[in-house]
Amino acid sequence: MPEKTRRRHKNFIEKTIVGLAEVAEQALYAESLAKADGLLQKLDARVKVIGLFSLIVAAALSKKITIILSLFGLAIVLALLSKISPVVLGKRIWLSAFLFTGAIALPAIFITPGEVIYRLPVLHWAITAQGLRSALYLISRVETSATFAALLVFTTLWTQVLKALRTLGVPVVFVVILGMTHRYIFLMLQTAREMFESRQSRVAGTLPAKESRRLAAASVGVLLSKSFYLSNEVYQAMQSRGFRGEVYLLDEFQMQKRDWLALAGFLSLAILAFVLG
């Protein structure tokens, strides 16, 4: 089959491989940012979890677009201070959120009842003030929350996030499961990629639909069987090293003065936003 045809019909195998690769890449990238020498990186993980979460809640509660946008501005400032470039945030977070939520919000501009402020030239569709406000609320909230969440993930190693959750009251069993899940996601990513890549090398052009579906279901089935096998082996490995039902962890956190200051800062900003908005 000529090269051109093959590239045009991107089959589902390719799409899946690309998707899986993106996950691995995102994880690696987050890890590299978390090791940079920036403001948020230096803070205790618990402070970041509580602080950024309270700012997300503040953005959710606010009834004024100006307040939400100020919080967004705060997020950008924090990003810059943590050596995270807005370009990166734009490519990875803002753009896709804007396109997705923008597409959802667009019809609202026209169909929300209220004071008409403009009519489109040819179609005579009316844009209402309330429609615009509603769309702005939605988009700004989505972007602001997504940015704060990204700040947490990009400046904190995953293991630190888990430990923070642990000391903030999440039961140990969940924290252990979360950690183990995260670790095995990467193993499965690799297995899934290998499965699909080996299939891909034997496929020229597109697969007929029925064949594709069979492949998809079989891949899922194979992964499922491997999952059970893997979990049995992991269970034995855990038992072999003394696991008997309860997991014990090493708590390593110590708050420093700057952590307390940061915590106070986050909380007061969140409360301020709440009071003002």
Added chain:
Amino acid sequence: MAVAFGVQNVTFRYNDIIALDDISLTLEAGKRYAVLGANGSGKSTMLRLLDGLYFADSGTVTAFGEALTEERFADDDFAYSFRQRVAFVFQNPDVQLFNPTVFDEIAFAPLQLRWEKQCIRSRVAEMLDLMEIAHLKDRSPHRLSGGEKKRVALASVLVLEPQVLLLDEPTAALDPKSQSQVIDFLIDWAGSAKTIITATHDLDIIEDIADECLIFQRGKLVAEGKPQTILRNETLLRQTNLIHAHRHAHAGGEIHSHPHLHHDHTHDE
């Protein structure tokens, strides 16, 4: 001569397939054993019975004089004592590296055995230096190479200073350099674990890592002996599927096929 493990008329079924068929053997403390056999011979299963991960359907497995049963392991003191004394290194390191970082992995075993925290921290630091993986301590397991994973896996069990080391196919799926590192490690290991039992089908290494060999086939123990003796017994090796015959060339240009091992060589001394 203290007996480390005793196995008497043990049968074990796995999903209605007989994995071990009326096996009896004795393993002495302080000796190094190689359990040989092709895939499916039961050698992995035997190791897991020795580590109290599976329990025999009939017959008894004893360790340090005590019978290994599920009820026995329900007792905290026995369980902790056994888990500290016997270490198992799995064939696939991914199975054994289930913690978020290398540091957490090495700390896992002592934490589960309720050691004191400061003691754990210093012991983990020791192991990191000993295995030369200190630079990896914050790394996630999926970002380690095969050889590094193996070293972390070893560290994570040796941290307890066990008396017995069980290894399931330690050289499988490793590149040659990592393989030789593992072998060297086992040869030089002057640590506490004096009893080492390795399940393998890699005949190249048994002379270096074992004093005694046990050969399994289809769930039965078919032969015992010193490595040198076993290696010379071509018939036995071929019957138990431990060596193969395929066409190959010799230096003189001759091409033929006969059973062989791949490590025959001479030194010019």
Added chain:
Amino acid sequence: MHIPDGYLSPSTCAALYAAAAPFWYVALQKVKRLLSTRLVPLLSVFAAFSFIIMMFNLPLPGGTTGHATGAAIAAIVLGSWGSILAISVALLIQALFFGDGGITAFGANCFNIAIAASLIAHFVYRLAAGSSPLNSSRRIFAAGLAGYLSINLSALITAIEFGIQPIFFKDATGAPLYAPYSLAVAIPAMMIGHITFAGFAEAIITAGVVAYLQRTEPSLLKMTAPDAVIDSSLPVTQSGWQATRSLWLGLALLMILTPLGLLAAGTAWGEWGAEDFTNPETRQQIEQASSNQAAPENPPAGLERLSTFWTAPIPDYAPSFLKSEPLGYILSAMFGVGLIILASLVISILTRAKRVSDA
């Protein structure tokens, strides 16, 4: 659909966290009792598995692709409680680590995708499969149906959560603060995509994996069918995929017959003619059904007409939601898609017959 932050008001989010909590608690107790120490490795691995599944692009009719959540297959293999926990863990990692789904909306996402879908899938599967043998094709059908219905129920609940936002949460000028669409718009908008693409994706995966497991490892299906046996007289392998064909047929018939059924019920009582399709009355209907929102200047006229085709004949004393626009849209979509599936089935049967006769 994974709901991002900002679409649901904080009170809605809090309410859904509160709704999810008892399910999480019960699930943990039940799973602990059932699995005890195996719980940690089994759930972790399974959560990783469902995370990966959510990323698979699945080939669908018409050359499109879609995503499945894997909640139904998780419920069939692990049972509903195990599935609730495993999917919740996967969702948490998606939200925290990959920004897929919001943090304040996490409770809502778990309620919709992990909890509701798992429970419904399990229920439908057990009901439809009955006590048939583990390797019977009836189970494959039951699995596909469970997948299809569970994801659509998820979508419906999500749509309702969206739809009630503008009712309760507006600012001083009357602009909606969160999701801006009323029930009349949100429900059809969400459902059309799920009745079709997402529903098929989930049905394919659930049925296909059960078929695969019947061949390779039927013991994995035992947890939700403890009394079922393996009937060794049943033909193996190919019967799996023949059964999915009957699944498609079943779905197609469901989608065609429901609207037709409603139509028939209507004509038994009402007298209607073409004049029911003209604009003035239906414009009024739209406004009424859409919480008095002003109708757009240029409604999608064709769709509008089609939708009242199904709902206009419904007698006046029927509950108002049966006469509403949204239901009409949904029924139109169902009928259309049902026709498409039926057509492709017929074509594939015909072409196969032709190929056989050519050979």
